[in-house]
Amino acid sequence: MLLGCIGDDFTGSSDLGNTLTKGGMRCAQYVGVPKGPAASDVEAGIVALKSRSIPVADAVSLSLEALDWLRDQGCHQFLFKYCSTFDSTAEGNIGPVAEALADALAAEKVIVCPAFPATGRSVFQGHLFVGDRLLNESGMENHPLTPMTDPDIRRWLGHQIDGTVGHVPSAIVAGGPEAVREALQRAQDSGNRLIVADAIHDSDLVTLGQAADGLPLLTGGSGIAIGLPDVFRNKRLLSESGGTWAGQTGPVAVLSGSCSKATRAQIARHQASNPSREVAADDVMSGAATAQDLADWALSKSGIPLVYTSADPSEVRAAQDRHGSEATATAIEALFAETARLLVQGGTTRLITAGGETSGAVVEGLSLDRLEIGPEIDPGVPVMRAGPDLVLALKSGNFGGPDFFAKAAATLEGT
Known part of the structure; x- marks a missing residue:
């Protein structure tokens, strides 16, 4: 294994796998820390954790466990992958995990870059943009678990770590890999270990990947990996033997727990021509909504049935006020996990999920351990x-075009 990756949720990990697979690396995604060794043909291994919103100490412990396993596989370099909207609270978990990984690897000059231009995420002057809006004006300020109220990644990260944060501005990134290496060294000389790097184009991410050649650790969204396959390719380390993909026919269903603007627009588009069923948080908490009922409903429908709890943020906040945010999130995740299990048990072969926490709950509920990365649906x-008769699409809340659910169903089928 050449590249060892640790993802803080399941959708983000599949996003990273998509980037690396398109770049020509043989990639496998593992659900949690594997118990045994990786297959010998895996060039990039991604350990997908559900650590984004758990207590900081637990996130650090899980991430270090994943690092130990990846080190045992002989990896040359390590990547900590988090969301391109830097989903975290002022306490963590991105900063504490990054510092712990850096400590374990004795790593300095650690790049921090959540940019992903293909989906509208860019970093300029240390500030994160979503399209033409600053992060805190993009809708992410309403996230129920990790509201992003400050677009300055340097300042937000500074709340989370013991050390100070450096910065490599876009003008230096535009100067190429050597200019970035010199800037990283200057930042280290100034006492900074974690260093936010600007990136507004894919070419900037390629430059950062080249500049990180030889560094044990880098961190970012999946975009930070765009240039890494070529770094390994130029060293003649890749096998260049890509795998094959075959689609899966059979019943399909969609489970959505994301409250993002993108997902709610996708739901509105989808339900105009497909069966849909909204599940209110109050019904989840009271037990009025059951997994068996939801699974039976979806299995009885033709088309692409959709079950969703993706309410307006104000409704979500009201439900959290009534029942507690952690209790509400836990109950909804458990409902979706059991619904997914019953759907697959009932014959569903294509399953689409929206939302990082929802996707993580579904993958854990299905007791999956390894996922094979296939073609891209949307950036x-x-x-x-996930198995001989089961294929999945795990979508981060903010990703995908307006007709994502229909497009995903077709791509999963191989059409």
């Missing part, structure tokens, strides 16, 4: 094979 979202 950042690949199809994935």
Whole structure:
């Protein structure tokens, strides 16, 4: 294994797998820390954790466990992958995990770059933009678990770590890999270990990947990996033997727990021509909504049935006020996990999920351990094979075009 990756959720990990697979690396995504060794043909291994919103100490412990396993596989370099909207609270978990990984690897000059231009995420002057809006004006300020109220990644990261944060501005990134290496060294000389790097184009991410050649650790969204396959390719380390993909026919269903603007627009588009069923948070908490009922409903419908709890943020906040945010999130995740299990048990072969926490709950509920990365549906979202008769699409809330659900169903089928 050449590249060892640790993802803080399942959709983000599949996003990273999509980037690396398109770059020509043989990639496998693992659900949690594997118990045994990786297959010998895996060039990039991604350990997908559900660590984005758990207590900081637990996130650090899980990430270090994943690092130990990846080190045992002989990796040359390590990547900590988090969301391109830097989803975290002022306490963590991105900063504490990055510092712990850096400590374990004795790593300095650690790049921090959540940019992903293909999906509208860019970093300029240390500030994160979503399209032409600053992060805190993009809708992410309403996220129910990790509201992003400050677009300055340097300042937000500074709340989370013990050290100070450096910065490599876009003018230096535009100067090429050597200019970036010199800037990283200056930042280290000034006492900074974690260093936010600007990136507004894919070419900037390629430059950062080249500049990180020889560094043990880098961090970012999946975009930071765009240039890494070529770094390994130029060293003649890649096998260049890509895998094959075959689609899967059979019943399909969609489960959505994301409250993002993008997902709610996708739901509105989809339900105009497909069966849909909204599940209110109050019904989840009272037990009025059951997994068996939801699975039976979806299995009885033709088309692409959709079950969703993706309410307006104000409704979500009201439900959290009534029942507690953690209790509400836990109950919804458990409902979706059991619904997914019953859907697959009932014959569903194509399953689409929206939302990082929802996707993580579904993958854990299905007791999956490894996912094969297939073709891209939309930027950042690949199809994935979970078994001989089951394929998945795990979508981050903010990703995908307006007709994502229909497009995903077709791509999963191979059409």
